[in-house]
Structures are given as C-alpha cells and as structure tokens.
Amino acid sequence: MFSYRHAFHAGNHADVLKHVVLSATLRYLVQKETALSILDIHAGCGLYRLDGDYARTSSESQQGIQQLLASRRAAPDSPVAAAVAGYLDILQAYNPGMADGGSPRIYPGSPAIMQHFLRPQDQMQLFELQPADMRALEGNMANLPLARRTHVWHEDGFNGCLRFLPPPSRRALVLCDPSYELKSDYAQVVRWLDAALTRFATGTYLIWYPIIPRPEAHELPRKLKTLARQAGKSWLHATLSIKSGVQSGVHIPGEKVKRGGMAASGVVVINPPYTLHAELKDALPQLRDWMGQDHLAGFHLEKSPDHG
Template sequence: MFSYRHAFHAGNHADVLKHTTLIALMKYLTQKDTALTVIDTHAGAGLYRLDGDYTETSGEAQEGIFRLLSEPKTPAAPAKKAPAGTKTAATGTAKPAAAPGWAPALQDYIDLLRGLNPQFAETGNIAHLKIYPGSPFIEQQFLSGRDKLKLFELHPTDFKSLSGNIEQLGVGRQVAVSREDGFEALKTFLPPPARRAMVFCDPSYEMKSDYGRVATCMADAVKRFATGTYVVWYPIIPRPEAHDLPRKLKTLAVKASRSWLNAALTVKSSKLTTDTSGEVIRPGLPASGMFVINPPHTLKAELQAALPQMVALLGQDRNASFTLEHGG
C-alpha cells in the first residue's frame, strides 16, 4: 500500500513520466492569449527535498530522476505488439541509449529542474540536485499574469507545507490554496470564466475507492465543461481497479466524442519474488500511466520521442516498456 505522503515518492520513475507530460501540456496550453484556469485536485506539498528523510527512506528517486541522469542503461526485451482496437498505438522498449541528446520534452523537464537547482545547473553533478518540484510548482512556472491556478490538498501537514511554499513565490491571488476534497471542489470551478481549463487529478490511490472517484469526477467534469483538458495519473499495479481506470476513461472520452491519449511506462516486472531466505519481496510500483482527455495535438509526437528514452534509462529488467495510444 502506498504512503499517502508524496514526499516518499518524489522524483521516482512515475514522477518522470508525470512531470514530463505535465510540462509539455502546460507549455502548449499557456501559449494562447486567452486566460487559462489550472486546477490541481491533489496538490501535495508543492516542493520536496531529494536529500530529505522521506525521500532517502524510500530510495525511489534513485530509481527515478537520479537514474535518468546517470549513465545510459542498456534496455532489454523486444518491442511488444501494439494493443488492438485503438486508432493509433505504439509500444516497445528503447534501442540502447539516448545518446545524441534528450528528446525535447525530457529536455524541458531537466531544464526546469536546473532552474530550481542552480548548483546542479552549473556543475551538472546530480549530487547537487536537491530540490524537486511537485505539480503545483511546475504548473505555476508557466502561468502568465492572466492565468489562475487552484490547488486542493486535504492532508493537514502537506496543506501547511503547500501554503508556505506557494506564499514564498509571491504570486498573490494568482494561486489559490484550499484544504478541500479536490474531487468535490472541482465542480464549483467548471466551466471556468474564460472557457479554458486544464484539470490535473493525481490522488494517492491508497484507498481503492479513489479509482472509482477519479472516473466519476472526470465524467462529471466533461459533462460540465466538454472542451477542458483533463489529465489523470494512475498507478499500474496488480489490482483490478488500477487496470479498469484507463479503460473507463477511454470509454468516457469515446462516448463524449472527445479525443484522448494514454501513455504508460513500465520499468520492471510486477511479479512477487523471494530472497535467499524465502521471504517474499514486493516489487513496489512497477508502472504508471497518464491519461489525457482533449490532449494538445502536439503531445503524441512529444511522448513518442521521450518514452523510448525513459525506457532505456529507467528500465530495471527485461519487462521495461512503454505504451502510447490515442484516439478521437
């Protein structure tokens, strides 16, 4: 079961996929002159220390952002057959190494980390990469004066940290932080005044009811404001609800005649193993996905370039692979 606090997971392989995709979305959506409302239903603390107790206890950043920025790994396993029934789909592993240079979406992700870690930017030494942004700080980085960001977080400690972190930005009323249930609070903000919005939904999924709440929340949101961009992160674990969620979101998008995109990154096998003493070793999080309703037309190509590099550099065994589907 996951720890509710995202501080344990900051900078892991799921964050690499999640935040690379989020940056690509924000970069595109903030290009227009019309105001954009961004709503983050489960905002977390906003900023995390990669050298803090939580992150060092879990060690997940070592298999995520630090692994990405280390020497290239050699991927294994041949490309897998594309899923049937999608308009377009791509799957596979990566050919060895992302040598010529980063895919543009990954470069944007790394550049944002450099901006928050000047010593890392100056030296290139990953030992100097200490500050990691959560989704609120990534979203805020791209806002112009006309845009609004609404953040919701229920956890009392994370809410307090989030409020303090946002206050230090000095952005005034542009960013609003509320200790509310983001699933319910979202309803009051759709449709937005300027008729442009992106919603990012990233709950902990500690309670299996979260899977159903995400699907219900997105169905209601699309009904209220059909042209918004809706973004859902989800874990891929041996639990029926986890595998049902992207299927439900796809069905929702198709029924609403909305375009959709589903990107998934697998870094290792999900099977249980045993150590030399016979004790069961649980694999942790083996894979995760990002489902986007009404994605920008540029997102598919950006992820097609970035996902093979993620597999090459983050893959931990021969099961490492990616899937990229879209339709509508």
C-alpha cells in the first residue's frame, strides 16, 4: 500500500487525456451560476515539478505533455481543438514563462485544474491517503486562491466522498482516479459508483482507468456503463493509445509494475455535459497525432444513445 507516487507519472499521456476531459467538463459546468461541489477522491499532490527528481526518474512527461507541446510548436499554424486549447491555457496559467516559448516546469494535477475553475460559491473536497502526498497537497492548495473553499481530507476517498453526496445545490463533479495498485481496486471502483449513484444519481462522475492486459481493467468500462444504464443516466467513454502495448517502461522504485510501459488509458464520464462528445471528437485525433509514437496510436469515443 502507498507505493504509488503520482509525481513519477505527472504529465504523462494518461494525465493529458484525463485532464483534457476534466477541464472541458468543468468549463461547461461553471457556466451555470448555481454552486458546484467539486470532489477529487484520489487527489495526489495537486502540483508537480516537471524538472524535479521524480519526473526525471521516469521521464513519462516526455511522452505526454512535453511531446504534445513539441508537436504543437512544430505545427504553429494548425488549429488547436477547443478542449486541448482550454487545457493548455491552464498549463500556461501555472507556467507564465510558456508565453515566451519556455517549457513548463510545473504540472497542474487534477486539484489544481479544479481550483482553476473554482468560484466563491463553489467548494472543493480533496481526498488523499498517502501521508507525504497529503501534506504536499495541503501546502500546495493553501497557496492558491479561494483556499478557504478547499478542504483536504486524509482519508479513504471512496467512503469519505459519500457524506458530501448529494450536495445542497444538487450539482457536483466527482473525479475517481485511483492508482489501481491492487486487483481489488477495480471492483472497489464499481462498488463505489453504485453507492454514489444510489445517493446522487444526477452528479457528473469522471472515472479514469488504465488499459493494460488485465481482465479487471478490460471489464471495468463495461461495468461502469452498465451501472449508468441501470440508473437511467447517460455516459461517454473515451480512450487514447499512444503506441503499441508493449510493457517496456522504466521500473519506478517501490512499484511492482513497470508503469512507463502503459500505452493507453480511458475515461468514463457519467452524466457528461451534452457538449463533451463533440469536443472530444475534435480533441482525440489531435491528442493521437501530437502524442502518438507509432502506427498503433489511436482513440475510441462512444456514448450512450441518450447523450446529446
């Protein structure tokens, strides 16, 4: 337990996919004045250094955000898909030097992306179990605007988030992004979504998962879509692969799996904004083209029949 440290992986292709979907979803949700509850049940540190020891050990961002930026620089006249442009604007807000062509040194994790959209009427609940990451998260969030609207909990996010559902305003976005270190994590995600939908069926739930050769990972999106269907709710499912699926990554100290070898990942969104499918239809080919490493790079996008 707790061998996973997201600092080794920050800014990789899976983060890019997840954070493009997260930022596009939040941009839509904050268009309405009514208060929004934002919950990140596996928060990590919030902010990461791309030039620090962790990132250098794995160099995963080289095949993720750094590759995306290099491809964009190589084609300055190509139009940027709205969801990708919105995500890059947030990256630039944390890295003002990028405006002059500099490389990003800070990578905003999901709590920092959420904080970018936070308004005085909203509130954010962040859960993190790893003690050192939880302390880093507290420090990082305390320095950002609207810190008093942000609460950091050192507890299990699967259970902890349920006491905030449904929120008083009946509007919430919940991100579920566990490290999937244990085989049992997959079943826990399914049990959690079932419990969350039972309490609050109209919330927007964003669940990230790795695409790796493991039956539990393969079955997870189907199980999540089934839960949404049973609750009578719409869903969207997006995947992105940047290369062939060979597990060739570096071995991260303390971790059992060679994570750098993960070639693909996916996101399931329950009750997505009706605009999200069209936005991802534009964004996913660009992510594939700008981060893809071989001819097996690709994407997949599907939605429930009732999604806009």
